[in-house]
């Protein structure tokens with residue numbers, strides 16, 4: 259297809275995507291971690307044309323393993339957008355086998371981090387491209403293209419930033435805490451190693467500067483969203499732009515992962531209100547689950563307008579429906595009651 263034909267198709271798709279909304283938005287940025295972030299990103303990708311949506315993904319969970327660069331959140335987002343993700347697990351591919359892992363075990367490797375064969379194929383190509391001198395942003399763009407992902411998925415930074423969890427046993431690199439130790443140690447605090455040298459990529463800065471809506475996906479506030487916000491100038495850019503967050507906490511619990519446990523351990527209110535309070539200085543609007551309807555007044559008291567709906571994304575249709583509701587409420591400009 260010729261380039262001008264392509265942009266015409268994009269234009270038509272954009273018009274369709276926003277035709278039912280009251281205040282058309284042209285540029286949406288979603289901030290995402292892995293599981294919850296990937297689900298909403300997939301919903302948004304069903305509602306918005308590729309030139310309307312940029313997904314900025316946490317890289318604080320990344321680490322080197324078996325000589326490969328593991329990017330758990332980026333890969334989960336890519337696999338979900340390509341619709342090749344494992345249906346239940348929250349990481350990895352559908353129709354996966356584990357022959358390489360089994361063989362490494364037989365050869366004496368302590369295989370606490372699971373990588374399937376298809377997954378390893380992508381990791382090998384990423385290694386090759388990084389070794390050839392490509393930036394992580396370029397590598398992810400290339401992998402996205404090969405997976406057929408048309409929406410823009412951006413690592414938050416091309417520099418290495420690594421989440422370190424402080425526990426009574428000392429400091430644990432994130433995957434050591436999360437996968438090897440199954441989040442059992444108490445989290446006393448955390449820091450991002452490498453943050454002083456890191457900056458958002460040019461593509462991330464441009465997307466944030468051009469955004470007319472920034473969506474905080476229902477991701478872990480501490481280890482998925484905060485690392486993105488911690489990069490120089492990101493918080494300032496987000497503060498200048500209309501924002502909406504979807505609560506990753508429903509009925510005082512996380513659907514998956516340690517978000518609720520971490521909130522309790524750092525003394526936060528383990529609820530959707532606790533999440534809204536965590537982001538309060540940056541948030542205009544907040545989406546909470548119908549199970550938490552009684553918390554609406556507490557959210558309003560923070561000066562944040564809220565929308566109550568079913569926020570559990572069980573399937574592709576749920577993801578698209580929640581994304582449409584988020585976009586429509588963000589644009590409705592309904593005042594705080």
Ligand code: GDP
Pocket residue numbers: 290291292293294295296297319331348476477478479482504505506507508511512513514515517518569570571572
């Ligand atoms: P991680 O990096 O793999 O831990 O993934 P995220 O940080 O993106 O997601 C973890 C959070 O996603 C958890 O707090 C879950 O409660 C939340 N989550 C997962 N699925 C859903 C969902 O369907 N709806 C909502 N509202 N939250 C979800």
